Amino acid sequence: MRKLWVLSLKEVLLTVRDVGALVMMLVTPLAITLVMAAAFGTGGTDAPLESIPVLLLNQDAGTMGQALVDIFYSDALGDLVTPELVTDEAAARTRVDEDDVAALVIIPADFSARVFPLGALAQQMAGVDVTRITSDTVLTQEQQLQLGMAFFQSQDLTKTDPVVVEIYASPDWRISSAVVKSIVSQGLAMMNTQIAGTTNILTRLATAQSQADAPSGDFAQMAGVFQMDWGSDGAQTAELPIKLHVTSSTGRRFSWLSYYASSLAVTFLMFAVTTGGRTLLAERRQGTLPRLLITPTPALAILLGKMGGVILTGVLQLCVLWGATSLIGAYWGAPLSVLLAIPVIVLCTSSLGALISAWARSPGQAGAIGAAITLIGSAFGGGFVLRWSLPLWVQYASFVTPAGWGIEILGRLQAGQALDRVLPWLGGALALTAVYYGIALVGFRRQFN
């Protein structure tokens, strides 16, 4: 046991004294994480998805809430989403928690009144739903007068805090919930335009009524003049008092910084570990391995010590990257869960390094194979693009490399999943580890003999 420890510490010491290795293990992933987070920081993602199940809880009695609901039922989104109106909030949240649906959109009770107080007053005073007025609409003189009064009264209303539309998303439906968020965002933006346009027309109507030389004509005619249709480009936009609040059953939100912090850490762990595995071949070439083999130390202990050093170095690498990226705002998951996941991911990755070094013929060949597998595995696993935006077959294929498991596990922890839900994935990584180490041992026996 003591010799295993000594061998492992020697490996760590040799690695930390290698400036080139440190740059590859720590500096490069940190730098690329920052660049990627800066590039994708505000971006979203798209995916070839269809029939995304989404629950709509409309607590609003007004027209604006219904308008938002209608967007989900529009023909344009018919293939993309499968909306379902619900009334029981607790039951709906449970369905999200159970991954039954991608997300729940909660429209609050006072949504219309707070988003568009002028519309609410117009409904109340003139009995007119201004959101449904078109150039064909005919209003009486009395209704036009009431609309003007409604406009002036709305100016006296005190501004309140933004109304919150909550999207309660499932961490397992990352892309789908991102799509739902995008639909709600676009719907709200459209409402913004509508409200601004309507307000514009009502402003002109009210002004006309207050001035003797104002042009005559009814509201509907003016609507035609100013092309006031919902979604018209002619309408001016203004800041909408709506706040979109995306939550999940785990309370975590997606962040590119966090995603790239962990996925690139896994990618560069693979680089480092395949390099580490290569050292066995390098030791053979420089004569230190034969010298080790004629000390009173069993060959298996030498192998375990070497791999122990690789694993220890990998754990240190991931911990340093975890700490460093956390300082700049990345979130890797609940600390205890991450602490458990890191050794498993490193162990899994080390098995690939062992496999390569057991069967490669030279350090150069091991390095080339290791780099190729790292790049391909990382591309399939989501090291460079969002894993969950990749086709399913690619995601499944990535499980033949540690990158697939590592990025999946850390992604789930980032989404705030509890350890018990991540355990099956940790088990999968360990199964791959066992398979790779088994094949590696056959190769090592061949080499040592």
Added chain:
Amino acid sequence: METAALVEVRSLFKRYSPSTPYAVDAVSFEIHAGELFSLLGPNGAGKTTAISVISTLLEPTSGTVSVDGHDVQRDPMAVRRVIGVAPQELALYDDLTAQENLRFWGEMRGLHGAELAQEIAEKLALMELTDRAKDRVGTYSGGMKRRLNLAVGLLGRPKLLMLDEPTVAIDPQSRRYILDWVKKLREQGVTILYTTHYMEEAQELSDRIGIIDHGKLIALGTLDELTQLVGEHETLRLQLLQEEGGANLAAALQSIDGVIKASATDGEVLVNVTSAEATLAAVIGAATGLGLGVRTIDIREPNLETVFLHLTGRALRD
């Protein structure tokens, strides 16, 4: 009275694959406790293969090898506990200091604590490396690395120290240092298996010498015993003015009365003769006849070079 054999090699055969010739071919010898035994032979003769089998790194194809009563195949760990090896390659970690290297290799030999600390200090002092103990080995000269390589082999006070070509590729000063150090070890009673292709080293250091060529042990004995194999013969060493032509001269000399064997290498011709005085004129005449100029001629008493020439028909450096 002869001491007990510490190393016994019996009918050792080793080849790396069935399609290759034997690297070690029917080799048998013993090394007695306290003895310095040299395996002398040209590069590729099988010296390192033999040492690799004795040190348990390679398994013999057939034959038996035992060290301190332990069979290398049946009980390799017991053998490893009593041997120390300084391999021909500098098997050190350049990114560790000398002290760290010694500590690591000491731990691998099972040493630790105060015992290891004492050994490290001793070995550093012995090799005159104490002042540079905390410098990384990568900053050392070739000679310093070679000394540290030897120091690692000495860790744990092995019963048998195997030195595989310890003076290869180093400067004359470091070479002299190492040879003096080996002599001191011999005086201290350390049993040493020394391999070299330098005849002078084997002559200077060894109690007994085994001459190995093409995997076969072609002669074995003390220096006196080996030189007696050549009889009273002498050796003429001719240095030619030309680089080329030595081989033609060697071939021509074979037909001269009194010439036993002749070989050529690098503008030099070695001629094994029954009497230098009787054959000198004929030898020079043969060179002149071939249009070759002779820069120097010296006459040598029988030595290991002569023995090798006598046994193989080739110079040791061929």
